[in-house]
Amino acid sequence: MPWVLAALKMGFKRKFLQFLRFLGRHLHLNSKDSVHNYPYQPMDNAEEDVRIVIIHPGRFDDPIACDLESVHLEEILGTCSIQEALSYVWGDPKIRLPITLGGRSVSIPVNLESALRNLRYDDKPRKMWIDALSINQADNVEKGHQVALMRQIYRGASEVIVWLGASNDGELAFEVFRELVADPNQHLDLALAPHLDERLMDRSHIQALLEIGDNELWRRLWIVQECTLAQKLKFVCGNASIDGPTLLEALGHMTRHGRSCCSKLIHAKDDYPLRPFFSSDGNIKGRDFKDYREFFSTAIIDLLDALGTFRLQRTHDDRDKIYGLLGLAMGAYERFVEPDYTLSVGQVYERAAVQFISRTKNLSLLSHIVNRTDISLPSWIPDWRTQMNHDAFDAHWSRMRDLSLYRASGGSVTEIREPSPGKFSVEGVIVDAVSVVGPELPDLSLDQINSTLDEWQRIAEAESEGARAKAPLWRVLMNDAVREWDGSENGYRGKRLGGRDYSLQVQEWRELVRRREDPRSTHFHLNNTISNCTLNRSLIVSEKHGYIGLAPAELTVGDLVVVLYGGSMCYILRNIEQSEEQANLAGQYYQFIGDAFVDGLMDSEALKMLEQGELKEQQFILV
DSSP states (O other), X not given: OHHHHHHHHTXXXXXXXXXXXXXXXXXXXXXXXXXXXSOOOOOOTTSOEEEEEEEOOOOTTSOOEEEEEEEEHHHHTTTTTTOEXXXXXXXXXXXXXXXXXXXXXXXXXXXXXXXXXHHSOSSSOEEEEOHHHHSOTTOHHHHHHHHTTHHHHHHHSSEEEEEOOSOTTHHHHHHHHHHHHHOTTOBSSTTSSSBOOXXXXXXXXXXXXXXXXXXXXXXXXXXXXXXXXXXXXXXXXXXXXXXXXXHHHHHHHHHHHHHTTTHHHHHHOTTOTTHHHHHOTTOOOHHHHHHHHHHHHHSOOOHHHHHHHTTTOBOSSTTHHHHTTGGGOOGGGTTOOOOOTTSOHHHHHHHHHHHHHHHHOSOGGGGGOOSOOOTTSOTTSOOTTOOOOHHHHHHHHHHHHTGGGOBTTTTOOOOOBOSSTTOEEEEEEEEEEEEEEEEEOOOOOHHHHHHHHHHHHHHHHHHOTTOSSOOOHHHHHTTTEEEEEOSSTTOEEEEEOTTOOOHHHHHHHHHHHHTTOOGGGTOHHHHHHHHHHHTTEEEEEEXXXXXXXXXXXXXXXXXXXXXETTOSSEEEEEEOOOXXXXXXXXOOEEEEEEEEEETTSSBSHHHHHHHTTSSOEEEEEEO
């Protein structure tokens, strides 16, 4: 290979070695070399011991050599002797590169190899806690024990280093972030004043921002608690670095501009170069990240809210959808569940569901059930693996944030009862049955909105005669509430209409949609409200009383509209056929379909009907 020798003689040794590593990224090394087969010394899981990685010094092109050191967590907390902790993306576990660990050659994920190569010192060892090396990933018992220590590990580290990759353009993106923090009022829209310096919006800076924004790290679930728990946080990209609070604050400012003053530019112009920064599915929003860091130090984080907010974040192990946020568990959620990797995914989700209901004594958990596809999972347990596109997630997340606006069960509480695994017993009342189901609104294209709302309007007008509660369709489309920007970084706040008449505004919005004009330019907040309330929902009309509402598209005629104790919403249940003997012996079984907004039943009206003898209390066994 004379060209290789020529390259070396010409002083391209570094580039040549980089090329070899590039080739290595496309080679699947022997599985026997994987760090999963490294002969770890067992740790006493009754003790709070952890392993620290000692990264030996070396120049960039030198082979990577590391050792492991076991330390007792209790002895080092408060002294920051954990040194640093690394946060990074594992990447494809099949694509690995070799390092030396404890004198043995092992292969590790390529992104971790890149982090070690770039972060090690030239002249002294560097100590870090690194999950892939510090935990014996092949030992499920040890892994569960170590995951339970994550809060102490990341909270006790002297600094958490977040590795964004080896790009040479990181400093360009960081330059924009620092400028935004220096003056948060600078607009992203160059047509507004004041705006960012045009130099910071040139092609190179835009490309650097997009590269940071599209980093797989933001889609990773574990980063949420790693960055939230860190007392000191730093992001590193190649040779550039920026302190965590500055980067997260800058992302918060970009989110604020993108959702308010600069929203027309970002959402109305397909060719706006930064648009992907705001619309990448599943990316963590900087505002959420910053909020969670502040909440952890000043208030109690609602773990169910965290699961809902970050449910699109990715994990290699589906059980980590729960375990990956346990470090944030506080208050009623303290010692919520113990990480146990010997359990199946379904068992983990069921244990979590039981704990949510028993500790909160409410049924907010049930509203997190969407797009049920795994029929082996009981219908009342959310499947945290469910994927949604960007619009569907925004709509679902918006409805979750508005649950506290409603009091369908009057603030009552529920007590968890489990006749047997997979079943949940709860009390409540059947209000009515569904007699009419309108078409689903499957997406937010103007053509789809037009055709769906035309049919909903026809149904509402046809069924209004004799209805007990004559609900105007415009109010149902808004779920009797409106989400408006409150001027803070915390974004939108939902407010009940309280008798306010929005019929004219909704009519104006409807006319824009009919003319195929984008309503966001003049009715931005109203459009968001209606979109979030109606997407993936169907209009329903109840049989006896003519109640009108919006419910999951999976329901059918004959399903029941119920109010369950501890629930803020109405719910749709489906009878499961049983023999009379089975029902008398075990109780009536029901399949949970989803929550629903039903106009005229969202403010304890069902409980008043119960008091007047119009309804009868009963037990529901959800399976």
